[in-house]
Amino acid sequence: MLPTRDSYMSEMIRSELADAVGDEHVLVDEAEKLGHSVDYYWMAEMWHDRGMRNPTPDFVVRPGTTEEVAKVLRIANTYKIPVTPWGGGSGSQGGALPIYNGIILDVKRLNRIIEVDPVSMTVKVESGINTQHLEWALEKQGYSTMHYPASIACATLGGFLAHRGTGVLSTKYGKIEDMVMSLEVVLPTGEIIKTLPVPRHASGPDLTQMFLGSEGTLGVMTQATLKIHPIPECRKFHAFLFKDMTTAMAAGRGIMLSRLRPCVVRLYDEPETKRLIKRVLGIDKAGAYLVFGFDGPREMVDFELARACAICREGNPEDLGTELGELWWQHRYKFFYPPFMFHLPQAFGTLDTVATFANIEKVYWAMKNTVEQNFTGVAYIGHFSHWYEWGCMLYARFIMDEPPQDPREAARLYNKIWDQAIRAAIREGGVINEHHGVGLKLGRLMKDLYGPAFVVLQGIKKTLDPNNIMNPGKMGFEGV
Amino acid sequence: MRSETLTNVIEACRFCFMCRHLATVGNVTFRESDTPRGTALILDKVRRDPALLQCADYVECLYRNALSGACRKHCVSSYDEVGLVLAAREDIVAVGAAPKAVAVLAETLERTGNPFGAAARTGAKRRAATTADVLYFVDPYAAHKQPEIAAAFLAAAKALGVKVLPVEGVDAGKALLVLGYRDQAAKAAKRVRKLVAESGCKTVVTSCPACFDAFKNDYPRLGAGFGAKVAIEHSGAFLLKVLEAKKPKISKRGKAKVFYLDSDFLRNYNGIVDEPRALLRALGLALLPFGTNPEESCACGEGAVVSDVLHPGVVSLLRARVEELADDPAHDTLVVASPYTKHVLVSGVRPLKVKTLDEVVAERIG
Numbered sequence: 001m002l003p004t005r006d007s008y009m010s011e012m013i014r015s016e017l018a019d020a021v022g023d024e025h026v027l028v029d030e031a032e033k034l035g036h037s038v039d040y041y042w043m044a045e046m047w048h049d050r051g052m053r054n055p056t057p058d059f060v061v062r063p064g065t066t067e068e069v070a071k072v073l074r075i076a077n078t079y080k081i082p083v084t085p086w087g088g089g090s091g092s093q094g095g096a097l098p099i100y101n102g103i104i105l106d107v108k109r110l111n112r113i114i115e116v117d118p119v120s121m122t123v124k125v126e127s128g129i130n131t132q133h134l135e136w137a138l139e140k141q142g143y144s145t146m147h148y149p150a151s152i153a154c155a156t157l158g159g160f161l162a163h164r165g166t167g168v169l170s171t172k173y174g175k176i177e178d179m180v181m182s183l184e185v186v187l188p189t190g191e192i193i194k195t196l197p198v199p200r201h202a203s204g205p206d207l208t209q210m211f212l213g214s215e216g217t218l219g220v221m222t223q224a225t226l227k228i229h230p231i232p233e234c235r236k237f238h239a240f241l242f243k244d245m246t247t248a249m250a251a252g253r254g255i256m257l258s259r260l261r262p263c264v265v266r267l268y269d270e271p272e273t274k275r276l277i278k279r280v281l282g283i284d285k286a287g288a289y290l291v292f293g294f295d296g297p298r299e300m301v302d303f304e305l306a307r308a309c310a311i312c313r314e315g316n317p318e319d320l321g322t323e324l325g326e327l328w329w330q331h332r333y334k335f336f337y338p339p340f341m342f343h344l345p346q347a348f349g350t351l352d353t354v355a356t357f358a359n360i361e362k363v364y365w366a367m368k369n370t371v372e373q374n375f376t377g378v379a380y381i382g383h384f385s386h387w388y389e390w391g392c393m394l395y396a397r398f399i400m401d402e403p404p405q406d407p408r409e410a411a412r413l414y415n416k417i418w419d420q421a422i423r424a425a426i427r428e429g430g431v432i433n434e435h436h437g438v439g440l441k442l443g444r445l446m447k448d449l450y451g452p453a454f455v456v457l458q459g460i461k462k463t464l465d466p467n468n469i470m471n472p473g474k475m476g477f478e479g480v
Numbered sequence: 481m482r483s484e485t486l487t488n489v490i491e492a493c494r495f496c497f498m499c500r501h502l503a504t505v506g507n508v509t510f511r512e513s514d515t516p517r518g519t520a521l522i523l524d525k526v527r528r529d530p531a532l533l534q535c536a537d538y539v540e541c542l543y544r545n546a547l548s549g550a551c552r553k554h555c556v557s558s559y560d561e562v563g564l565v566l567a568a569r570e571d572i573v574a575v576g577a578a579p580k581a582v583a584v585l586a587e588t589l590e591r592t593g594n595p596f597g598a599a600a601r602t603g604a605k606r607r608a609a610t611t612a613d614v615l616y617f618v619d620p621y622a623a624h625k626q627p628e629i630a631a632a633f634l635a636a637a638k639a640l641g642v643k644v645l646p647v648e649g650v651d652a653g654k655a656l657l658v659l660g661y662r663d664q665a666a667k668a669a670k671r672v673r674k675l676v677a678e679s680g681c682k683t684v685v686t687s688c689p690a691c692f693d694a695f696k697n698d699y700p701r702l703g704a705g706f707g708a709k710v711a712i713e714h715s716g717a718f719l720l721k722v723l724e725a726k727k728p729k730i731s732k733r734g735k736a737k738v739f740y741l742d743s744d745f746l747r748n749y750n751g752i753v754d755e756p757r758a759l760l761r762a763l764g765l766a767l768l769p770f771g772t773n774p775e776e777s778c779a780c781g782e783g784a785v786v787s788d789v790l791h792p793g794v795v796s797l798l799r800a801r802v803e804e805l806a807d808d809p810a811h812d813t814l815v816v817a818s819p820y821t822k823h824v825l826v827s828g829v830r831p832l833k834v835k836t837l838d839e840v841v842a843e844r845i846g
């Protein structure tokens with residue numbers, strides 16, 4: 001059990017942490033505790049909104065080097081204190097919440113760009129860097145990570161590594177796991193390891209990939225080497241309005257199966273076209289809005305764009321042209337700013353699911369029917385945002401305008417919607433999820449998703465983290 | 481409580497992360513509480529339980545804010561995160577919970593008209609007895625720390641044939657206002673208005689963006705506006721207009737390269753981006769983009785007016801950030817619009833090469 005906050009033992013631990021990282025980097029003030037008690041998870045927001053107390057950390061510890069991270073983890077092992085890594089706190093799954101109090105290990109001071117290698121086009125960087133700052137610094141040198149998530153302004157690189165995050169250009173440049181060459185990781189017991197320097201090898205299973213997506217449960221990722229890209233000569237967009245989602249899906253699938261290489265494909269279902277495309281972009285039309293883009297050398301872009309348009313025209317859509325495609329690109333982040341984003345008192349959740357083309361529409365309908373038929377006053381909208389040669393990601397959302405005022409009742413109802421919708425998706429071959437991660441929100445569903453294979457993950461966790469200090473109670477792993 | 485009038489801002493910002501990359505203080509302290517989200521979370525708690533205004537940790541955080549306005553400028557809906565902090569500071573002062581350092585500083589400002597507690601160098605009243613078309617208002621950072629700035633403006637004005645009445649040793653009230661002392665700020669504003677009226681000037685010019693913002697935006701709200709007949713100009717814009725009208729011979733024409741660092745008050749509060757750049761170009765200088773992006777505040781706490789006095793530790797981190805963003809900190813010439821920012825940038829262990837717009841003009845046409 002942790003010592004109480006007013007015991008001298010708490011001061012003893014604080015002194016030891018201060019010795020490891022410097023006095024000014026062990027914070028216990030109320031403002032900082034509050035700031036680390038809410039991330040982007042609706043549950044924590046709602047709890048705060050209803051005047052309830054969210055769990056807060058005992059210490060916010062901010063190491064400035066990998067070695068300091070290692071020292072903190074050794075101290076935590078000695079006293080068996082839970083450690084929760086925190087990057088930008090923008091995760092939507094509650095992964096960074098200090099549910100058992102203990103130490104919040106805020107990694108934002110690990111923000112150095114260590115080396116840009118122009119020969120291999122890679123960058124070695126610390127994991128706490130703000131991703132917009134990284135992108136700006138690279139752009140100044142003529143490069144880009146091509147990682148443009150909607151949370152680029154607020155998240156850290158470590159958060160994306162920990163969640164297997166993705167950006168708007170993923171269809172061409174991949175998700176974060178496709179961008180990483182290698183990692184430096186501090187294991188839960190304090191050893192510092194580096195994974196192999198290149199991502200393609202036949203030297204056993206891929207350790208880099210094992211840590212990616214581990215959400216702070218298997219250690220702290222302190223450095224990563226990423227691929228970088230030259231800034232493309234041009235990037236162009238085009239948009240169409242289809243009569244319905246199914247016809248539009250056929251067009252999107254057609255583009256991917258033809259093996260063209262769009263950087264973006266995004267398809268909004270009819271309700272989201274009506275609700276959000278109208279509100280954010282001002283396009284007030286009924287149907288399913290499809291936008292795509294290509295980048296690279298001008299001739300190639302023009303060629304691919306023309307081929308993609310030809311594929312779309314087979315579905316007889318209304319041609320919205322380049323302008324209404326460019327408009328989407330310019331406003332792509334606007335969807336996430338207040339008041340455009342859903343917000344309390346509404347209850348809302350992103351039912352992020354990925355599946356093959358053969359299953360993705362089945363998943364869409366299974367979730368939609370589950371949500372709309374079993375829960376009154378709950379709307380379901382969705383778009384398909386990250387596309388692969390074999391399928392795509394469904395960014396579905398449920399929205400309840402008037403959830404119960406009682407926080408416990410609201411929490412119960414919220415979880416019930418998730419349980420039923422996600423189980424319906426899994427039954428149709430969907431995987432939860434594609435880029436938001438599991439965290440606290442979906443931990444209980446990991447066994448449904450993995451079946452007997454979950455034991456393998458539990459075994460890895462037990463071996464690497466014998467004292468269960470790293471982010472306990474997340475990803476379906478044991479709590480304290 | 482004043483902050484209650486901005487509940488819409490609290491509700492927008494408390495769960496929003498979209499401008500954290502521009503949170504001026506948060507970017508250097510790495511604190512969650514030093515972001516608009518962190519501030520809004522605090523004030524969301526306070527609006528439910530006003531007794532929390534006495535929480536020293538919350539109060540400290542609200543006073544650490546540099547009020548750069550970078551987040552508000554970035555925000556697609558322009559939520560007034562700056563106004564929220566200013567309102568909260570007034571609430572703090574109203575309940576007597578201002579930190580001792582803040583109260584002492586406010587008292588110093590009231591007593592001496594400057595944050596340093598220095599005796600005024602020039603008798604304001606004596607100067608005000610004179611009349612002129614152009615009144616040049618000198619702020620404390622120019623008056624007490626860097627007299628070369630006012631000297632440069634006056635030399636440039638003289639070279640351009642503009643007659644100017646300089647006034648210094650008078651508090652514009654801006655620092656009091658940002659510290660939460662509205663009534664005292666209003667009194668200061670009214671004193672300045674009287675002075676301006678007595679001078680009979682048609683234009684008030686200042687090299688201090690904080691004073692410019694106070695005259696232009698705060699004074700009318702405090703019931704101390706100069707009236708429609710008096711134009712208010714930052715010295716950069718004023719000198720640009722005179723240069724364009726008089727087309728003087730620009731000396732030292734060459735390929736000198738400079739980097740312009742935007743002022744918070746000019747860019748983020750008043751949308752003035754082009755004039756300072758146009759001025760530098762008109763002077764024949766090659767202007768290079770500073771840092772990695774055009775949005776981050778590099779004014780070192782200018783928005784909070786007296787940041788260096790109240791939070792020297794934070795200000796040295798802000799200064800280090802500017803150094804980190806500079807291409808070649810030892811050699812680059814940085815041009816700023818603000819005496820405050822110059823003061824901070826030249827006061828570090830490794831002083832940077834910094835000039836104000838006024839000094840550049842004086843050099844090029846002198």
Ligand SMILES: Cc1cc2nc3c(=O)[nH]c(=O)nc-3n(C[C@H](O)[C@H](O)[C@H](O)COP(=O)(O)OP(=O)(O)OC[C@H]3O[C@@H](n4cnc5c(N)ncnc54)[C@H](O)[C@@H]3O)c2cc1C
Pocket residue numbers: 039040084085086087088089090091092094095096107127128148149150151154155156157158159160161162163164165166167168214215216217219220221222336435436437439471497
């Ligand atoms: C407005 C908005 C838009 C978003 N859009 C996208 C999007 O387009 N694409 C996308 O992928 N996500 C998106 N997200 C979700 C979120 O930004 C990502 O999940 C992001 O990866 C979180 O990063 P963070 O630094 O904020 O991590 P945090 O929320 O601080 O932490 C997330 C998890 O990672 C762990 N962690 C953090 N750093 C480390 C580390 N160095 N080592 C080990 N574990 C660590 C934490 O313990 C936690 O479990 C969005 C969020 C918001 C608020």
Ligand code: SF4
Pocket residue numbers: 337338492493494496497498499500516517551552554555556557558559560561
């Ligand atoms: S100012 Fe705008 S972008 Fe920043 S936190 Fe508030 S609502 Fe979000």
